[in-house]
Every structure is written in C-alpha cells, then in structure tokens.
Amino acid sequence: MTKEQEELCLGNMRLVSHCSKKFASSGIPWDDLCACGNLGLVRAAATFSPEKGTRFSTYACRCIDNEIYLLLRQRKKHSKVSESLDSERANTDGVRLHDVLPDDTDMVEAVEQKLLVADILSKVAKLPKRKRRVLELYLGLTGEPPMTQQEIATQMGCSRSLIHRIFKEGINQIKREAI
Secondary structure, eight states: OOHHHHHHHHHTHHHHHHHHGGGGGGSSOHHHHHHHHHHHHHHHHHHOOGGGSOOHHHHHHHHHHHHHHHHHHHHHHTOOHHHHHHTOOSOOTTOOHHHHSOOOOOHHHHHHHHHHHHHHHHHHHTSOHHHHHHHHHHHTTTSSOOOOHHHHHHHHTSOHHHHHHHHHHHHHHHHHHHO
C-alpha cells in the first residue's frame, strides 16, 4: 500500500463506521461489520482513480457496502436449516430443502446434517395429513423432485394462496414444537 493510499484510509476511517450502521440490525457483530468495512476501504484506496470524476468518499462507500453485502451473502449461504426456516419470506416459492442444507462434505457436518434432516422429518410426520403432504411435496421429502406451490395447488385442486397458508402454518407449527 502506498503512502497516499494509507492516508486515504486513515482519513476516512469514520466512513466505515457510518456505512456499517446500515447493517447493524443484520445480526452480524459490530466488530465483524467494521472489519469487513475496513477491507472495503482498503480496496477502495487501492482501486480509486480520481480521473473518473467521483469523490473518494462516494467511491469508498460503495466499496464498503459491497464488502459487507458479500459478508451477508456468505453468512446466509452457510446458515443452518432452522435459521433458514425462521427467515421465511412472504413468498416462499423458491425455497427447497437442498437450498437450506449446508453443502460442506466434512464428516462432522455431514452427521449434523443427517441429524437435522431426521429431526425435520420426525416433526413433519407429526403434522396433520394436509400440512404434512404440502410440506413433503414442497420440500421434496418423498423422494420426488420438489414442487412449486402452484404445482401443488394444481395437484390438490385448490389455490396457490391456500397452499402458501398451509405451508406457513406447517412451518410455524414445527417451530412452536422446537421451542
């Protein structure tokens, strides 16, 4: 790092704190947010070109935000099944069981994953028949490929919004039993 880049970083350290405030409610510890923001500031100092007509602080804010967004995506990607179920969105059409399970093939994680799946399957088996069927079809628990809510609605002869409500009720019932 050159002396000019170092001066840019030192002169804009408060900018990291300012940009990190937007992500304070993300659940990531403040120290991690600031450390990640500092990486963005260093990257900004290394790649900034004043010839493009933007101020350094404007450019640095974008770089800091991008680094923090990258951290959020990595944390989201490696979250556990229960965290993914807790963060259900208004429209859950794109979520599949293989999307929320960890990808790593490490032996300990593989065993933990099998235990989580077994725990989920046992909780799904306790649900009433209709809720159980919707969750099995939607998450692909029956050995068949996972289905969308619209496909399930067509198969069961009802509306997609009803399937969405049934799915949401089933997930909420599983979460209540977990407490």
